[in-house]
Amino acid sequence: MATRGRDHGRGRDRASNTELENNPTNFMTGLENMAAAMQATAAAMQATAAALGNQAGNGNGGDGRKGPMTLATFLKVNPPIFRETTNPTEADNWFQAMEQALQAQQVPENQRVEFATYQLTGEAQHWWQGTRRLLQQDDVAIPWNALQLEFYKKYFPKLVRTAKELELLQLKQGQMSVAEYTNKFEELYRFSKICQGTPGDFEEWKCIKYEGGIRSDILSSVGPMEIRVFSDLVHKSRVAKECLKKAALKRNDGQELHQRKHNQNFAPRGQKFKKKGKQSAAASNGPSCQRCGSHHPNRPCRFGSALCYKCGRPGHMSWNCPQGRT
Template identity: 50%
Template sequence: MTTMNAVAEAVREAAVAAARAVDRLGVRNGNENEHGEDSGNNGNNLGHLERPMTLATFLKVKPPKFKGTLVATDADNWFLAIERSLRAQHVPEGQHVEFATYMLEGEAEHWWQGIQRLLQQDEGDIPWNTFKDEFYKKYFPRAARDAKEMELMQLKQGNTTIAEYARKFDDLCRFSKICQGNPADFEEWKCLKFEGGLREELMNSVVPLEIRNFAELVNKSKLVEECSKKAAIARADRREASRRDLIQNLAPQGRNFKFNGQFDRQNRNQRNGNFLARNNGNYDNNNLGEEEGGQSQQTQDISVCSRCGKDHGNRACRYGTHTCFSCGEYGHISRNCPKGLFEIQPGHNNKEGFLP
């Protein structure tokens, strides 16, 4: 009887174990989708990390392609982007090189085919770190990284805005050996370096604040820059107002005065007209000046005829009368004078006998 009871107990335990196994199998099948991939219902979600992933699944995130470049930062940007894509799809580490190199095209693809033959002599998988070292050795060598670090050390704000300066500063920091590891270890260094590159008028306002958080430092610098711009505009407006007041005070009294240089232009044109009038009078008078009639320049300017615009002294103006300038008779000109007289009257063209 005891033996039969022991056998029955063993059968019941076997049945319970079989039922539990069936239950576990059903749960596992429920967590997999129609493509055999884990649906994510498992609490610890570790099954999909252990199974290989198909290339089609990886391409769903549209990872970037790389055709090769002469710009080192472009190569670095691509590598960082492909790493994000691999992490986003939870690609197993053993497939990182396979999927990443699938995105190489053109010159980059030819380069990798040659490197792959050298690295796979033992037919084993190429580690991700090995691919990374070879990629950076080709497209972002140490000399290029050193040049970027030197550019960071010499970076100044110059004529750029705070936003542009901070963007360039952050971009160069990722290539610096100082800015590697835990950000808290080099946060103060970044702040000091950033302050040292600011323009003098901004530096004088920002440095006394002693900000040692980089994000806060950039925001405060932007505020100071904005206030500085507003102050500069206000100063310019005050200078312009002072200049206008000065010009108004210097304007002649009792005249219609307009700004923007109109009064100055009128005075200047008037002076030029007087100067030309005096010169024309001197030229037509054969530059006789004070030698003819003993009159001064001022007297000649006053005695200019209002009818012909010339200076002919005390003689009557014969302009337009068709009168001989030699004998004074009407009907002929001086060159055809029957009396044979030919007298030059100042201020007139005696070749024709009268002014046209």
Template identity: 45%
Template sequence: MASCGRPRGSSSSSANLAKHMKEMAKAIKEQAQATNLMAQQLSTGDRDSNIRRLEAGQTHTTFADFKKIGLPEFRGALDPDIAEEWLAEMENVFTIFLCTKEQQVSYATFMLKADVEFWWDGVRRLLEDAGINISWATFKEAFYKKYFPLSVRESRDMEFLQLRQDRMSIAEYAEKFERLCKFSKMYKANPDEKWKCMKYQGGLRAEVLTAIAPLEIWEFSSLVSKCQVIEECTKKLASEKASLSRKGN
């Protein structure tokens, strides 16, 4: 008797797609960590010997310098967060490796592959035919419209406004808070550290909030660190109470 489920290849294709997206997200995250390390090296004057230093009077790096960074290619993604992370990583690189606005577009679009490359070729032709100057802002606007549309960004902003810790650990809550905070219209309009801390505290579970609020910590990393300490103490206290209760019975 024939089964009524999905075609055999469907689950396999979904699994392969999920695996591809996971690998892409991992590659982008690893490259972000590498870029941050490189930024630290540059700030202290310690630079990878494989990447040529700027010569006296040189105002930007070359395409050969850019290729040595080893950035991940972008082949499209169903998850808009992956697309946003890739674009953000490109912008991080451009703050370290000086290049002109025209070079930024050329370098970034070089990393577009497969269907994304064909998409950009079509968009580029339309823009050129319309006499529009293809700046980095122009590319970014087109990229967002295709892979991270306004409706998705607005939903992230709403998700941030409604974010609560609930069953998440402090580490999980902080990670999600940071990821969604960059989509907050309010925070982007006025990036205030105190407001960020107050918003974070507002979503904490009651047992953590009552302990952390009186401390009035307005530096985000310190706030998260103290919350983690309180979380561990709360767990330990609950465990000891449970142990005493069992002994009493």
């Protein structure tokens, strides 16, 4: 019975194929229907994949996350912790690092304040508890710029920022190395109002200000190049410093060699020369005294007699002789 059924089905298929082959119109219609069905199936599969991707992104941290994110997921990236500090630069560094972490993790705008303030500890946490009560209204999420304004008002007041700007304008390299000067310059320039726009707007000013603070010997090398890309200017300044250092070492080596040759040609004379000089002087003025070794012709030797060498009287010496100094 089963064999007869299969044979009967095969017979139907052969008959159908024969009918399509004998009727070209029906054959083309069948191919078109088949192609349309395949296209519909492919479209349905793409729609299903897109829906699954959006669901994953809106759920637990996909690349296209747009929905809520859990605090535990954000803490996995180890965001920085902020404690009470009197150093405004440290406060600014923390806020910049936190803002970068929130952007990298694509934390939604309405959750950023909550996640960032969770990383406040100690006195900073107490400060935020009081500030939040002033900013919170009707359980509406606090805007990120509101937190930024209050944070900088507390830990980086306008007066300190102005002082940083003045410090940048007066910054000079002095005895600092090129690396130390560059680090100090980059630490201060971000607080300048001129540098708050897009980098292309202040790149030239930044290079001019950097050149204005470096030492004159380095400036004489990099200044004529008129470099207006800051990274290139720093690199050329380091190269110029190394060249100056090598030139100074070479110059010192040449001076030491010249001094060594000079000392060899004019070596200091020893005791024999001094003794010979004394003997020559004594010979020109007559024989020396056998008692004191000095030359005092026509005058008795007073060595060891406690008499003044000038007037010959006792009670004083030649340096305080009443007749005047010898």
